Amino acid sequence: MKISNKILIPSVCALFAACVFLARTLPWADGRGAVVKIYQNGGLAETVDLMSVSKAYTIELEGNTILIEPDGVSVKEANCPDMLCVRQGKIHKPGHSIVCLPNRVVIEISDGESGVDAVAGAR
Amino acid sequence: MNVRHISRCALFAAASLVIFILESYIPPVLPVPGIKPGLANIVTLAAVYILGSRSAFAVLMVRIILSSIFAGQSVSFIYSLCGGLCCYAVTIALKPLFKERTIWFLGVIGAVFHNLGQLAAAFFMLGRASLAYYGLILTAAACITGTFTGFCAQYLVLYYNKIFGRKYQ
Numbered sequence: 645m646k647i648s649n650k651i652l653i654p655s656v657c658a659l660f661a662a663c664v665f666l667a668r669t670l671p672w673a674d675g676r677g678a679v680v681k682i683y684q685n686g687g688l689a690e691t692v693d694l695m696s697v698s699k700a701y702t703i704e705l706e707g708n709t710i711l712i713e714p715d716g717v718s719v720k721e722a723n724c725p726d727m728l729c730v731r732q733g734k735i736h737k738p739g740h741s742i743v744c745l746p747n748r749v750v751i752e753i754s755d756g757e758s759g760v761d762a763v764a765g766a767r
Numbered sequence: 768m769n770v771r772h773i774s775r776c777a778l779f780a781a782a783s784l785v786i787f788i789l790e791s792y793i794p795p796v797l798p799v800p801g802i803k804p805g806l807a808n809i810v811t812l813a814a815v816y817i818l819g820s821r822s823a824f825a826v827l828m829v830r831i832i833l834s835s836i837f838a839g840q841s842v843s844f845i846y847s848l849c850g851g852l853c854c855y856a857v858t859i860a861l862k863p864l865f866k867e868r869t870i871w872f873l874g875v876i877g878a879v880f881h882n883l884g885q886l887a888a889a890f891f892m893l894g895r896a897s898l899a900y901y902g903l904i905l906t907a908a909a910c911i912t913g914t915f916t917g918f919c920a921q922y923l924v925l926y927y928n929k930i931f932g933r934k935y936q
Contacts, residue, residue, distance in 0.1 A: 647864055647865065647869055647872075648868075648869065649868060649869060652869055652871075652872045656872070656875050656910055656913075656914060657910075659875075659879075659906070659910055660907050660910035660911070663903045663904070663906045663907035663910070664903075664907050666903050667900060667903040667904055667907065
């Protein structure tokens with residue numbers, strides 16, 4: 645079998661495009677292992693492991709309704725006038741957060757375990 | 768296995784070790800750990816064609832062991848080893864298919880499998896499924912860096928053969 649650059653160059657490009665496409669489109673891919681932490685008034689109110697969520701449900705807090713879905717977290721309703729937290733939409737990546745200042749609510753997605761990146765970053 | 772051959776192997780090992788250590792001083796371009804040019808693979812890939820598979824294995828092992836002594840932490844040795852062996856195995860397996868103008872493709876394949884090997888090691892040590900996403904990013908990066916290192920190795924092999932007039936082993 646003769647393999648020429650006419651086949652190889654497009655195939656490398658295709659592999660690159662496929663990886664970028666998959667990484668951007670798969671919502672589950674980087675939500676896995678993520679833990680949602682909900683803080684109110686500075687204290688930890690709720691912890692949800694997104695991996696264990698199979699059906700969407702809501703958490704009622706004072707002033708906010710938080711919608712937990714398998715592929716992310718969003719604020720569904722809020723009693724504050726500006727509704728900034730609702731407009732921030734759904735988050736799912738570790739490190740992202742939704743903040744509601746009037747009700748002093750912080751929703752944060754943390755990496756399941758800490759220090760993983762530091763280890764994986766080693767050569 | 769004559770003295771000339773052993774000297775050449777040592778030269779390749781030394782070159783790849785120096786490249787590997789210099790490369791570790793290059794600051795990361797993207798904030799994702801694990802993405803790096805992988806320049807040392809130029810030497811490994813060229814060694815596979817110039818010195819032959821078995822000698823290239825020796826070059827690779829010397830580079831991995833010495834580099835983790837000189838430049839790495841203890842954890843990095845396992846990652847290096849898994850990545851290096853994975854890359855080497857695939858390169859050797861596919862070597863008969865790629866000659867002269869298509870050698871660069873093995874650079875891409877090698878880079879991809881180097882990352883997959885490291886990822887497999889990370890998966891066993893950390894046991895986290897979120898690494899699947901990470902693998903996609905690393906593979907995309909490997910397409911770019913692998914093309915570069917692959918072409919470097921290809922021109923090195925072709926130039927080497929032009930000078931020394933040696934056929935592929």
